[in-house]
Amino acid sequence: MSKPIVRRTLFSLGAAALIAGAVTVAPAGAYAAGVAGADGASKDGAVSIVFTNDVHCAIDQQVDKDGNVTGIGYAGVAAYANAQKGLYGAGNVTLVDAGDAIQGGPVGTLTKGSALVQIMNAVGYDYAIPGNHEFDYGMDQFNALVKQAGATYLSCNFTKLNADGSKASVFAPFAIEAYKDADVAADDADGVLKVAYVGISTPETLTKSSPANFQDAAGNYIYGFCQDETGEALYAAVQSAVDEARAQGADYVVAVGHLGIEGTTSRWTSEAVIKHTAGIDALIDGHSHEAYDKTVGSEGAAGAIQALANSDGDKVVLVQTGTKLANVGNLVIDADEADGQDVTAQLVPASECKDEDAAVKRVVDQVNGELADVLNKVVGKTDVALTIVDADGVRQVRHHETNMGDLVADAYRAAVGADIALANGGGVRASIAAGDITNNDLLSVQPYGNELCLIEATGQEILDALEMGASNAPEEFGGFLQVSGLSYKIDASIPSSVKTDENGNFVSVDGERRVFDVKVGGQAIDATKTYKVASHGYMLLEGGDGLTMFKDNKVLQENVILDNQALINYITNDLKGVVGERYANATGEGRITYATKPAAVNFKDVSSTDWFAGVVSQAAAKGLLVGYSDSNGVHTGYFGSYDKMTRAQVVTVLYRIAGAETPGEKPGVNKTPFTDVEDGAYYTNAINWAYETGRIAGYQAKDGGPSTAFGPNDPVTREQLAVFVWRAAGEPAASDEVGYLACKDAGDESSYATAALKWAASAGVLTGSSEADGLYLRPAATAQRCQGAKVFVIAQPLLRDAEQ
Known part of the structure; x- marks a missing residue:
């Protein structure tokens, strides 16, 4: 086994990234030197693995009002990779993506991911992992994009059900890259450094993309991600791939996973995979939009660079870059490093990636030019800032009410004339500053192009949906429900009693409920009454985010309008082109609040209105x-x-x-x-x-x-x-x-x-x-x-x- 370590340097990130630990950054003005050494000299014989994750269509370099680069853009990634090739040699640099590249912005929505693959091909990616959002355009389009891609897709746990009931891997579980110009350890048998790249997809994909993408016409799952109620199926798939890669001569194993930690099902996190497997030297992560290095079983010093212990007690480097290219990552393997620190990692922040590759920038500019007329059209204005994040940049829309969440839910309800509208926080993707609103803005807010529908649902089903949505509160959950026509309270001190199946789908509530004081139109909800509920088909018809309680309900209207078009119509028609004072409060109108659940009247001298x-x-x-x-x-x-x-x-x-x-x-x-x-x-x-x-x-x-x-x-x-x-x-x-x-x-x-x-x-x-x-x-x-x-x-x- 190697002896991985990550260098101890601190950094700062933009508000879009959730900071869960510390990672290294390159020195100002010379990002390559941070990898090559203090003198900037080349690192002949070492291997550089440049990595990205959760780009979500952030194709352009982003610059703030002071001229600081806050988003690297793909031309910047290419420039950084080229710099690494100058230091390490072209044959010793590999470029990988850990998923969720092709969805999350208008350029993805309007081209169904094709433009993103075109740009990634220009950058020169070698390997890619399918994140949950790679499937958002449907399985047929996903397969077409895979064929279009220059990168090799890997996943050890993405399977398809054969006609005879057996399961087959959709992609190769791993690939071994031989670096003939790299140094090897003194005892290396064949004299060639071999690194295995093992792909891992999150089992949450089944509910965090459209479940229908993985089912046959009868609604039976024919695709899977080694999901179960214990995590053991995932661990076994990863271990099998690692063992086979080692058996085929891999000197190092780098897992490239779309797994995450924060807001992720605990048994499927990157930490859990590391803790329950052996043989992985480093895990490049994605999915949770964090930038981190974590340690299982150890608190460590604040700000310290740490590594994770696997099932054998060996250390494993775990890194993730955040989201939207706030950073680019670099993992270095130096087999003959004298001090034994043969696996190191660093994140290079956007502020240190000012250079852009001219050829890739031309491709990006061409894509932007073809879409400019549609994206730049002004469709309204807002007098107030509409937000999905809090002051620290944390995605508040996934655990609290926000004014953008209110606006989206109101648009859904208005589009189909519903009593109630539900909008999953994970589907509300962007904020809008005060000023003109363009198509680009609204497509950024609702990039998935889900179609709205109207169903009938009982009050009890609505209560179950709210309980499922609040099951992780106040932590993030993409299924957290923004609402219109309805209000509710959450007592987060009550442990969630929501039960889910092995796929993460809602089964029941088996205990005290956290959600209370639910009102529809200002009146207490009636569990036996039928209400008209609006949302998109992803949630109401397909059980997205595990909200399966509505799947068999009566459908009153189906495929009415795209969610982003409903938002455009609501602003243009219902609000007369101006989002105004009603949405002025960033935390919304008070539709969703956290509070202590009133006591049941168990004591004769305690009233439900008493503060205590x-x-x-x-x-x-x-x-x-x-x-x-x-x-x-x-x-x-x-x-x-x-x-x-x-x-x-x-x-x-x-x-x-x-x-x-x-x-x-x-x-x-x-x-x-x-x-x-x-x-x-x-x-x-x-x-x-x-x-x-x-x-x-x-x-x-x-x-x-x-x-x-x-x-x-x-x-x-x-x-x-x-x-x-x-x-x-x-x-x-x-x-x-x-x-x-x-x-x-x-x-x-x-x-x-x-x-x-x-x-x-x-x-x-x-x-x-x-x-x-x-x-x-x-x-x-x-x-x-x-x-x-x-x-x-x-x-x-x-x-x-x-x-x-």
């Missing part, structure tokens, strides 16, 4: 604070929200969080020296536990001697409550003092409580109470049971982590 209803409900559901019982142990139905929280109650809840007791456990005999702890009291076992584990010491005697009193029925103050929880958590330091210092009475607490209050405020466990002139900690105020419910619901996962 949700946390009391959760505290009761988790068995932390369960309300009062009579002398016979029968629940009275009262919680006592405003009653004082006692020392015994606090210790009892901590006992329950530690997993040592559940409500109803038979109280035992007092085993402590505290004379005021009664045998058989509800708190006795808890105080025994707390004393034995050193969590409490009781009140100090006046003479300074051992404690003989605990004060189980004494009320606790807010600062004492914070100290109890802080000590149970292991007395952690506060992550910051912002929340603490925001309170006007910060510093008024007892000195012993300061560290606890700072931690509690930073962790959100105990925040200031809001009053007319600001926030107050009120450290000396008696803690109420409703306040305790909030503290313990928030603190529970922190305390469980401390226990482990």
